[in-house]
Amino acid sequence: MSAILEALLLGRNEDAVPVPLAGLDVEQVQRLIRYLGGYLDPASGSKPLKLRNAGRMEVSWPVTSLAAEILHQWPVAFHDSLSRLQEASVGKKLGLQGLFKQAYFYLCKGLKESAFAPVRDAFDTWVVAYAKTGVSKRNRRLVEALLENVTWIPGNVAARKLSVSPARIRYLVQEGVLEGQESFSTTGRRFLVVRNDKLAAVSQHIAAEMDMTSAMAALGLGKVRMRQLLKLLFPTARRVTDRASMLWAIPRSEVEQLLAIGAGLPVVSIPEESQWSVAHALQFWNLDAEEVVALVEIVKAGKLKPLALDSSARGIGRWVFEINQLKSWRRSLQHAPSxxxxxxxxxxxxxxxxxxxxxxxxxxxxxxxxxxxxxxxxxxxxxxxxxxxxxxxxxxxxxxxxxxxxxxxxxxxxxxxxxxxxxxxxxxxxxxxxxxxxxxxxxxxxxxxxxxxxxxxxxxxxxxxxxxxxx
Structure with a gap:
């Protein structure tokens, strides 16, 4: 440290001067060393810049030693020091101001000159990669472009990006699909942050499922009938959380498999007089849930093949069969074991x-x-x-x-x-x-x-x- 300061003050061998000290005068160098050795020490007091008998070796030595260690391995040691301060507050809901206290305020106000830009840039880099406080746009000290690239974002922001509810985000974290960390405020409120760089993979995971409303619209079934058929047609369907009031998650591939049946068949606006669509049978035959499941299963097995698709219906209701085929199938169903x-x-x-x-x-x-x-x-x-x-x-x-x-x-x-x-x-x-x-x-x-x-x-x-x- 003494050799670097000598080269800096005398203007010799300026290439050996670390990046944070380049371009600083004597007073600025002193402020930076006291900041690094005081505020970044987890054992420091509430006012680390105020040192009594600062000229004595036993007082100044711990401060200059920590500052020298950070400057010698810049910016890795600087990031490690910030991470240690963050780990001391694990489980607490704190922003940057609450996490670093005066260290954050002094970085923005006490080191506001352009000569300290490398220090502020290194801090912004740490915020993007390691901060788990969930920074938001209300923090006007951080540029908006930086907020888009942060590694950890609040759970409600992730919910808006994925178009799901915050409860779904918490369930994804519990399942291990999304990495997250939860903290609690002093009033007991929960605060969740999740990995921003993992949202793309989570989006694909969510896209592989669909809720009951979407499946109901795709299959052309009513709400009451869909509730009756849901677990019978899709045994792997599940609630997105353990609560009974939460949405259903249905494998999209299973729904698309049903919709793909008869994809190459002709589409008719009005079936022949000897033909009925499944939508017509559901309306006038009053088929129960077991009969509908049996019809879907026999069609999937290829034992009963639709002849055309009804353009006025949706989903499985589009399948068109001969009326005699449907009547014969229903009579055989009454005698077959369920x-x-x-x-x-x-x-x-x-x-x-x-x-x-x-x-x-x-x-x-x-x-x-x-x-x-x-x-x-x-x-x-x-x-x-x-x-x-x-x-x-x-x-x-x-x-x-x-x-x-x-x-x-x-x-x-x-x-x-x-x-x-x-x-x-x-x-x-x-x-x-x-x-x-x-x-x-x-x-x-x-x-x-x-x-x-x-x-x-x-x-x-x-x-x-x-x-x-x-x-």
Whole structure:
């Protein structure tokens, strides 16, 4: 530092002078050194420029040493010092003035001469790359072009750029799709900042989904019918947040897949007398949700192909079929087993009680699609879910019937082989016992399936022979 100051004051070897000191006079050099060594020291007091006995070595040494370290590695050390001051206030909602206090004010007012422009430029560079305070246009000390390039921006600004709600921004941060940091003000208000340079990728993520209103308009369905069909047509649809009042996010590709059906067909303004559009059938046939889903599935499978598209309808309502085709399909649907079952129907299909089926759904052994505002049906279960459950588990009553023992005795006997039910214990257990289909259980069933009920014991290697008669 002394060599640099000597070269600066005597005008020798000016190329060795660091950028912030170039062009400064003696008084300006002193102000800059005291600023860097005082305000950028996290341990400094509220008024670091006021030094008592500044001429003494033990007082001036810490200030000049820190300033020399920053100037020697300019601007990296300057940015590191600002970052350390920012880390000391993590979790607090502070602007630049609240974060750096007088250090920010003195930079703008005390070092306002043009000779200090490299220092202010280095500070602006740090704000663009590292500041997490969420700078805004109200800060007139920052040029507007700089605000467009900052790395961290407020969450509400990001919401306006992406055309989504601030709640959606918070949910994207919780999902890990968008990097963000939340702080709290002294009054308890939350303040979120997010990465500005990640918004382009997030915009593509949002574009891959559409809300229920947009999907409803694209498919040509009413609001009530769309609510009934949403989870049945699009099982991967989800709320954008955990709150029930938030918007739905539907995969755009699945909606476009339906809209692409019949893309090359002729478009007619008025179908033939022997033809009906799906929109006409929805209006006059009063198709329920299950029938609409079955129609969409059979069309997607190519088993029922539309003949044309109705120009007066939208979405799937544009599909035109022969009336006899639709009538024949509907009659076959009435005799075919339904792919979706209610809780009572599921209980019958599984040979169990309704309360057992509810327990299986609530404890995630069976996946059910809940259908709000559908009278008489709270949720529906696919037949494939029932088959998957039967492939993994077996009810104790089924095993007991096969081995010709009671369910209570079966549980005791299987416990001797360290085979226990997975239907819970205590007050929360299922009212009907069931076991996982394991090799041990299969071996036990195969070993003792031929035994009589009074001869059955899992502790023996084989069935006991009945006692011989003396006669």
């Amino acid at each position: 792919d979706w079952l209610s809780i009572p129907d599921t209980a019958i299909a599984m040979n169990s009680r309704q309360d057992v089926t509810y327990w299986l759904v609530n404890n995630h052994f069976l996946h059910a699609e809940r259908l709000p505002k559908v009278k008489g049906i709270g949720c529906r279960i696919r037949r494939s879910e029932i088959e998957a459950f039967k492939a993994q588990y077996v009810f104790a009553t089924e095993v007991a019937t096969q081995l010709k023992v009671s369910s209570k005795k079966l549980r005791q006997l299987l416990a001797e082989r360290n085979i226990h039910p997975i239907s819970g214990n205590g007050m929360d257990q299922c009212r009907q016992l069931f076991y996982a289909r394991t090799q041990n259980l299969a071996a036990v069933i195969a070993e003792y399936s031929g035994c009589q009920g009074n001869e059955f014991s899992l502790t023996e290697a084989s069935c006991r022979s009945p006692p011989r008669s003396n006669t």
